[in-house]
Amino acid sequence: MQLKRVLLLVAIISLVASIGIPAASAATPYEAYTYDYYGDSSPLPAPYVPDTAITGASLGVGDFKEPSDMYVTPNNTTYILDSGNARIIVLDADMHVNHIIKTFTNNGKEDGFAAPQGLFVSDKNELYVADTDNGRVVVLSEKGDLIRIIANPKSDILPAGFKFVPLKVTVDSADRVFVIARGVFEGIMQFDDKNNFMGYVGTINVSPTVWDRLWKSLSTKAQKAQMQLFIPTEFSNVDIDSKGFVYATAVDITSSTPIKRLNPSGDDVLKRLGYWDVKGDIRFRMFGNNSGPSKFTDIKVLGGGMYVALDSNRARLFTYNDEGDLLYAFGGRGNQLGVFNTPVAVEKIGDKLAVLDSGKKNIVIFRPTKFGTLVGQATTEHYNGNDDVAVTIWSDVLRLNTNYEIAYLGIGKSLLMQKNNEKAMEYFKLGMSRKNFSVAYKRYRREVLKEQFGTFMTVVLALIIAFIAYRVARLVIRRRAVKHEAGLS
Amino acid sequence: MKQDFLKFPLHLIVRPFDGFWDMKYESKGKLKVALLIVLALILTTILQKQFAGFLVNMVDPRSLNSLDDLEFTILPFLLFCIANWSITTLMEGEGKFKEIVMAAGYALLPIVLINLPMTFISRFMTQEETAFYYLLNSISSIWFLVLLFVGIMTVHQYTPAKTVLTMVLTVVAMGFVVFIATLAFSLGSQLYWFIYDVYREIIFRT
Structure with missing residues (x-):
């Protein structure tokens, strides 16, 4: 009886005590996971938790309108490309507005952007803006002064009447500019520091399946003309690491290699030594809601061989290590803080992550x-x-x-x-x-x-000797028996 | 005892024509020995899945189920015997059902004899040596097929060509049996649910 009471008391105390203590894990609106050896998603503790959301209003510069890209420099200056408002908002390391770039002087005249889609800031703090609707890449200084403009690339390999529509841009330490342009299936366009078009890198090869070939060989010319062309998919985004390797993502739902790491000669050298393909979700529904493979819209090199890719299909972030193991995946769609509507860009601010959400018109900061x-x-x-x-x-x-x-x-x-x-x-x-x-x-x-x-040989030798001794002994005994029977002894 | 359980089966797997002849006409085969071999095969399968070396053991430990191994060995075995008996009865085979069971049972012996020690040896293999594991396992399977072929041929006194034909037909018949069994099961369960529904309807109405 006494014991029962004590136990009850202990139970009550522990219940009461547990109310006071906040849950050890921070609540997140998503579940982090990785894929184990058997391809099952195995839940993880959240690697990042949402910290705050930054909107145009909270910065005091008016709402963002279709923001499409952002970039954070190593000294934590954030550049937000507010496409709908055709401006670049520059934040300092404390996330306060430093200045806004809306116009620049071009040949003595005021010039601006038209629905720019891509932004990159080089090591020299030069801004590269993919000024999409103007068909050019504008290079500005930190203060917003024009340095150069890349437009109308000229080359034998470009078709006549080629329209240059840059979407995303990245720059290496030698000021070579890598541009993803709309309607260009040959790869990433590469420009040198003199604005000359140098050629393509990272061409995606398409190989029709056996079934495609069979079908094609059976169809008539008129049918063939109606058929879909076998053209490679376009790249969706690029980033560059400290060694000058270009990380590129492609939206190719049939490919098992939508993420590529291109060396200077344009070959894909991404290590894929993990148990599963480096392609985001490996298990997904084929039809219905939330179906289909991951479609990457952005990639960011985190350092230490890690990179994070942003999946716009299920709005998740996939972080891989240098060997292609999925470290963790998290995120999702929804209305709470930490889940997204239309995520378009991911960046790294110190040890934090920032995701630009075009649908919610905000930037969510994640704290590790x-x-x-x-x-x-x-x-x-x-x-x-x-x-x-x-x-x-x-x-x-x-x-x-x-x-x-x-x-x-x-x-x-x-x-x-x-x-x-x-x-x-x-x-x-x-x-x-x-x-x-x-x-x-x-x-x-x-x-x-x-x-x-030594032990092994001793045992073996001992066994052999024992066996020989046994045979000899048997032989002797038998002979004796034979002699005995013969009455010789 | 030693003759039945050890000497004769071992003789049979190396001299199949002779062995199966003796099994049928000299009545040296014993049904219980054949069934014992099937049991040993089940044991081998279970042990292999559980204890084969890490490098060759691709089985997800969460999916290990000895009862599954039991039924997935016994059921196909019986299915084969029944299907083969059904086919060969119609095709002038001389074998009785018991002899078919015995022939199939004895033919399984190489799998037991090779896979069981290989399970143990595989624990001491490196990646490069696992090729031997797979090689020996394949040999045991091929050996089994050869023995089964010779066994069925001898038991029914067929020509090789006819044996091949009956084997193919046996596989087709196995398919039929599975199909009809599934159909019967499905119909049976529908009937069960129908009666159950009627019963529920009645008790809720009253």
């Missing part, structure tokens, strides 16, 4: 959680080769989420470096990496064999 920070740190350390540092961070990550295969792999790889093969095997097994497990196991087996070789 402990989990998100740790994963980012561990990935960066591993990328930089500091595996021993990475291990301690990965262990912390595992404390927050024991189902995180990437963490097991990270620890396993560093254990393998330290020649702790047996332990590495265990971690690779948990991370479901057969290839790495095999390497660790091979070393471990060799070690054990070396160690146990």
Whole structure:
């Protein structure tokens, strides 16, 4: 009776106590996940939580109108391309309006933008604006003075009457400009610092399926003329990393490689060593609401080999590491803070993420959680080769989420470096990496064999001797028996 | 005992023509031995899925179900025997149902004999060596098919061509059996739900 009362008291106290304590995890309107080895989505603690939303009104510059792009420089100056209002809003590091660029002086005359779609700020703090409806890329200084204009590219490989409609733009450290233009299927247009068109990079190859070919061979000329052309899809966005590799996204629903990393000669060198394709969601409905593969509208290189791609179909953010493992995916559609209507651009402000939502006309700032920070740190350390540092961070990550295969792999790889093969095997097994497990196991087996070789040989020799002794003894006994029967002894 | 359970089956799998002849006409085959081999096969399958080395074990541990392994071994086995018996009865086969079961049962022995040790050995393999695992498993399967072929041929006293024909027809017949069984199950469940609905209608009306 006494015990029962005590138990009841304890129960009541713990109930009351739990009311006072706020839930440890911050509530998010979405569920973060990654795909495990079996292709099931495995839930994660939220890597980022929504912090605030910034609107034109909150900045005191009037509502945004169809904002289409933004860019954040390494020193956290934010440039927002407010297309509908044909202006660029420049925010300082504290997210207050610094100045607004609406016009610039072109040959002594006032000039402005017409529905610009793309914006990039180079290392030299020069603004590159894809001035879409004016058919040009405008390069401005930080203050808004005109530096140069890229328009009307001339080249033999361009068709006569080619109309240049730039959509997105990025620039490398040598001032080479990469432009995605509407109606250009050959790839990303490349311009040098003298505004000359240099050619295309990253051409997407199309290969008709066997079925397509069969169908085509059976159809008549008139039918063929009616058929859809096999043209590659256009790129949707570009970004550039510190080494000068261009990250590009394409909206190609049949492709398993919508994200590309192009080296200077235009080849796709993105590492795809993860269990699944680097294509956002790998499991989705084929018909109905929320169906179809991910359609990426923006990509941002985060550093440490990581990049985040923005899916406009289900409004999610997919973060990958340099080897093509999905670190985490989160986001969704909805009305709360942290979910989107029409997300168009993703940027990184320090350790935070910012997503520009054209539908809601705002920018949502996401703050990393402990989990998100740790994963980012561990990935960066591993990328930089500091595996021993990475291990301690990965262990912390595992404390927050024991189902995180990437963490097991990270620890396993560093254990393998330290020649702790047996332990590495265990971690690779948990991370479901057969290839790495095999390497660790091979070393471990060799070690054990070396160690146990003496014992092994002793046992084998002992067995052989015992066997011979047994045969000899049997022989002797039999002979004796034979002799005995013969009455010789 | 030793003769029935060890010597004869081992003799049969290496000398199938001789072995199956003895099984049928010298009545050296025992039904319980054949069924024991099927049981051993089930055990092998379960052990393989559970204990094969990490490098070759592609089974999702969450999907492991020994009862499934049991029924997915026994049912196809029985299905084959029934279908083969139905076909061969019509095609002048000399084999009795018991002999078909025995022939199919004995033919499964190589799978047990090879896969069981391979399950153990696979735990000590690296990625490059797993090729041997797959090779030996394929050999055991091919061996099984050859034995089954010879077994059916001997039991029914067929020519090779006719055996191939009956084998193909057996597979077709297996398809039919599954189809009709599904149909019957579906009809049965509809009948059940109909009666259940009528019953519910009655108790809610009163």
